[in-house]
Amino acid sequence: MLYLYDGALDVPRILKEWYEQETSSNYGAYIPFVGTVRSEGGIDGLSFDIYEPILNSWFDAWSEKAKAKGAIIKMAHSRGDVMLHESSYIAAVFSPKRRVALEFIDEFVEDFKASAPIWKYDLKGGKRIYALDRSTAIKGSGILQ
Amino acid sequence: MLYLYDGALDVPRILKEWYEQETSSNYGAYIPFVGTVRSEGGIDGLSFDIYEPILNSWFDAWSEKAKAKGAIIKMAHSRGDVMLHESSYIAAVFSPKRRVALEFIDEFVEDFKASAPIWKYDLKGGKRIYALDRSTAIKGSGILQ
């Protein structure tokens, strides 16, 4: 399941809900990845735009990949502003076996960074500045140039 | 920090405590690995013996490795009986950067499985049966044979 929230994530509550959702599913391994806004470059926080239709289909494709390995994934992300030391992102894998879970969380998070249609902005001095230098062009970009 | 508990772990509480402990530490990534007792082979649960002096020195050595990468680790484990669908193990990495966290949690959990002085028993029909077939001889075993 994919969950989008306005503003910062309530990490303890989400980690607890996901754990309890799968308490009887007989998964041996649960690995959440939690992303938190770091203080760097003098920012006050970050802000996010999300394009939901493509995010949903990206997430569904990863759910199918997980299913093929007997695993499931869950993800939460913030929309809008998230301030320093607040969290904006959780991705999690549940799997019967630890090797599958450890490998899958890595692939899933890396592809998220490279492909998920989410745009990040620095909040700095009251401005919202697109973080181009930390962004990745989606595979196949540039076909219109 | 290393935390040992009698019986099953209160996973939501531990994940929340660890998250809140590091809320101002400026780590960008928090990855807990949660291990839960699976129903397989007709067991009622698992039981654990721990030899703490060597577990502590093993954990301290990994804390130093984490520190060298700018990261920290936390771990919780159960002593005694843990029943089906309860959790016995949490290992977590906090790191400024995601790549370090994703790689470190994998190495840390794998070495834990291969080296940490903890012995697992199946609980089955009122008996406590050493899980030799799923256990790993510590590196350097057999010098007395």
Place this chain on the structure above:
Amino acid sequence: MVRVEFLGPIQKEPLELYITNLNELAEILKKDATMQEWLENSAVAVNDTLVSSRDFPLKDGDRVALLPPVCGG
């Protein structure tokens, strides 16, 4: 008619165009000086599916989106 949307940080209002493929869209957008950089680094989706060729045919009612470089998390 084809609707073209510019996602995330691209500051451009949607267009409604009579075009039959992405080549025609490219020719139109290249005339907009503010779009030069975005054309280099943006991906293109038709009806919310990413496409990899500029020859992709378009039909009446299709929706095209330009997706600039991403950074979730």
Place this chain on the structure above:
Amino acid sequence: MVRVEFLGPIQKEPLELYITNLNELAEILKKDATMQEWLENSAVAVNDTLVSSRDFPLKDGDRVALLPPVCGG
């Protein structure tokens, strides 16, 4: 005197022995039929540090532990 402990699933009471190295311990334990399998698959710690050689010297007051195959988690 050296104290020898058997950890985890090894069902054997601790021993207190007058020995000066691990070779001597090996000779004693090999005479115990119940220990055959454990000698093959157990690691050895002296004063809670794992050791890799049977020539390891022991002194009065040392503590030796045998650690059979592990499975935490």
